[in-house]
Amino acid sequence: MSLKTWALKKSVWIYHANVGACNNCDIEVVDCLTPRYDIERFGMILAESPRHADAIAVCGICTRQARPRLQELYLQAAKPCLVLCIGACACTGGIFRPCYHFAGPVDDVIREVDPHAIIAYVPGCPPKPEAIIAGAVKALGVLDNL
Amino acid sequence: MTIEDVVNELQEQLGSFAAIFQRNQKRVYVDVPPEQTLQANRYVFETMKGRLATATGRDTPERIEVLYHYCFDSLGIVVTVRTWALKPDCELESVATIFPGANFIEREIYDLLGVKFLNHPDPRRLILSDDWPEGVHPLRNDSPIRRARNETQEFMRAITDEVTTP
Amino acid sequence: MKRTVIPVGPFHPIQEEPEFFQLTVEGERVVDVDVRISYNHRGIERLCQDLTYDQIPFILARICGICSASHPIAFCKACEDLSGAEVPLRGKYLRTIICELERIHSHLLWAGLAGHFIGYNTVFMWAWKYREPVLDLLETLVGNRNNYENFVTGGCRRDIPQEMMPDIIKVMDEIQGPCEMLTNAVLDDPVLKVRLGGVGILTYEDAVKWCTTGPTTRASGVPIDVRADEPYACYDILDWQVITQPQGDVFAKVVVRMLEVLEAIKILRQCVEQIEPGPWRNEVREMPEGEGIGHAEAPRGETFHYVCSDGTNYPIRYKVRAPTYVNLPSFRASVIGQELADAMLTVAAMDPCYSCTERMQVIRPRLGNKKEVLDQKALLEMSWAKTERIRKSV
Numbered sequence: 001m002s003l004k005t006w007a008l009k010k011s012v013w014i015y016h017a018n019v020g021a022c023n024n025c026d027i028e029v030v031d032c033l034t035p036r037y038d039i040e041r042f043g044m045i046l047a048e049s050p051r052h053a054d055a056i057a058v059c060g061i062c063t064r065q066a067r068p069r070l071q072e073l074y075l076q077a078a079k080p081c082l083v084l085c086i087g088a089c090a091c092t093g094g095i096f097r098p099c100y101h102f103a104g105p106v107d108d109v110i111r112e113v114d115p116h117a118i119i120a121y122v123p124g125c126p127p128k129p130e131a132i133i134a135g136a137v138k139a140l141g142v143l144d145n146l
Numbered sequence: 147m148t149i150e151d152v153v154n155e156l157q158e159q160l161g162s163f164a165a166i167f168q169r170n171q172k173r174v175y176v177d178v179p180p181e182q183t184l185q186a187n188r189y190v191f192e193t194m195k196g197r198l199a200t201a202t203g204r205d206t207p208e209r210i211e212v213l214y215h216y217c218f219d220s221l222g223i224v225v226t227v228r229t230w231a232l233k234p235d236c237e238l239e240s241v242a243t244i245f246p247g248a249n250f251i252e253r254e255i256y257d258l259l260g261v262k263f264l265n266h267p268d269p270r271r272l273i274l275s276d277d278w279p280e281g282v283h284p285l286r287n288d289s290p291i292r293r294a295r296n297e298t299q300e301f302m303r304a305i306t307d308e309v310t311t312p
Numbered sequence: 313m314k315r316t317v318i319p320v321g322p323f324h325p326i327q328e329e330p331e332f333f334q335l336t337v338e339g340e341r342v343v344d345v346d347v348r349i350s351y352n353h354r355g356i357e358r359l360c361q362d363l364t365y366d367q368i369p370f371i372l373a374r375i376c377g378i379c380s381a382s383h384p385i386a387f388c389k390a391c392e393d394l395s396g397a398e399v400p401l402r403g404k405y406l407r408t409i410i411c412e413l414e415r416i417h418s419h420l421l422w423a424g425l426a427g428h429f430i431g432y433n434t435v436f437m438w439a440w441k442y443r444e445p446v447l448d449l450l451e452t453l454v455g456n457r458n459n460y461e462n463f464v465t466g467g468c469r470r471d472i473p474q475e476m477m478p479d480i481i482k483v484m485d486e487i488q489g490p491c492e493m494l495t496n497a498v499l500d501d502p503v504l505k506v507r508l509g510g511v512g513i514l515t516y517e518d519a520v521k522w523c524t525t526g527p528t529t530r531a532s533g534v535p536i537d538v539r540a541d542e543p544y545a546c547y548d549i550l551d552w553q554v555i556t557q558p559q560g561d562v563f564a565k566v567v568v569r570m571l572e573v574l575e576a577i578k579i580l581r582q583c584v585e586q587i588e589p590g591p592w593r594n595e596v597r598e599m600p601e602g603e604g605i606g607h608a609e610a611p612r613g614e615t616f617h618y619v620c621s622d623g624t625n626y627p628i629r630y631k632v633r634a635p636t637y638v639n640l641p642s643f644r645a646s647v648i649g650q651e652l653a654d655a656m657l658t659v660a661a662m663d664p665c666y667s668c669t670e671r672m673q674v675i676r677p678r679l680g681n682k683k684e685v686l687d688q689k690a691l692l693e694m695s696w697a698k699t700e701r702i703r704k705s706v
Contacts (some may be wrong), residue, residue: 018351019378020354022374022376024380027421030440034441035437035440063352063354063355065351080300095371096359098357098362099277099354101354102354169602172393175603199523199607199638200618201616202614202629204620213618217614218540219536224605245523247641248523250638250640251638253445258357269352273349274350284355
């Protein structure tokens, strides 16, 4: 494992993007920062800009309006960058899949611009903060192989 | 003041062109032809001090009905002013000229049902995406956005892309 | 003076909903503001036309994660208006319990974010810490921290066993002290009064003209609250008050929300005391033809639902109007004239399912057309710097 990967794993900065969610998953992501779950003790904080992000936590079905913007966001993030699809809506579209404003589950949207993107799925509606942390930790394990 | 007083007042002021119907202890429906929609809405909002909660659009075979729901909070009743826009033109006078609270509400009805509000201060698209094709109104019964329970996402995208490409 | 247009783009770290604001500024004052909302539009009304009346509450709970109880309750009220069904008394108490618990957790959530915006990060951490017992309680009562699928036409889907009622009292005892402490801290803090007082004023006349609802309008002195005006659940038999403040600024909105939390705790204690065993659901099997209207008081304001039925299992038209939809346009009245550092705070105070500010790009045409880019951190720091200046001067 190179120094860069070791340093990245020790302190992951997460950028949170809502691409058409009901806010449940978003609250649970922000909840991870709060004293009970406190991911800041692991070095994880919410990044303020996609250019500083090591991981992008995406919540929501990707609506037609948000689709090009999500792709732009992913391209702006420095690689390697993990994509965490949080919640049933981001993983597959969930109950909103048949909607007319639905523009693809998040993994299709990201893979359109980067076929080798690292994507982790955290299902749930909403997934509990414990599940989100477990998903993030599992995804970080992939970085060992880079 | 009670609901009967409200009904009587509506009957007096608007009864010459409107049909007033009290559905139960808390709901009153007023059917108004499109030519008098501004007059009726102005009366309910300004004189009777109703609060516009929202406006609903309904697609029926000959016309698109637009229902303006006014809440009378101190009485706990809702007065609905129903007007309509005849197809195929689907034009209606905009209530946003009377008070600004109706601005976003009418823009949404334009997006989803295609009713053109005349003299609206800001007749832009509101909730559909920038690349949504013009003229496709999702809540119209004859729109190509039809949905079956087992349709796959590719099929849905094909329908919308089909109407996007000229 | 030269005018600059500032796009406040859709994605933001701490803000939960993507919306695109365009602020036109002259120097430091905002002179015009416009919003583009489409990023979150999912087409739920169209979806509801293909679902049965039993399936719709599950979708509605996911319109908004924080108004998860209010949308299904408004739906149930609309269907009960249409079908004439009555809810048994225990069902009403159960509905009240869930609604008030949701109100507490939503207002605490907002209080935390508002604190973060003005630089009081401790308030953020504490408010969200005291939300946790409420969320745990909800998980024990209905099975999910944030989506309470417990409402159907005619009552509640499942009962909350009588043995769990003391747990509610335990949690209320646990959070009452900290909530009172937070409320008193807000009311007594001179820095907050100066920082938030007079900012983003929405006058009584504007609140009426723009047809706003909820704490946004109650903080302007308009005493409307669906729970009092058209009582549902048990609000007509419990002892509680509608909280209003006359000033209309951000401080008034904070005060209204904090006092509503304390009021909610009071209501919950009464519910637990008064609830009796009994049926919690009247089964409704048929929906007649006609129209129904239902509205409920969500933490953000009035949710308004309209259903039109033709006698079949599927509604032919289902309309949902969330409270932020009518509160958001009122920013034209309250944000214009504010300083840049206050603009985002004013929008946040309206609680549009969180705040709606994000990465700002300020393009100031200087020598050689150099772009000065302020990212979100700089924007937050602008707000924090103003708080610091005020703290030093008070």
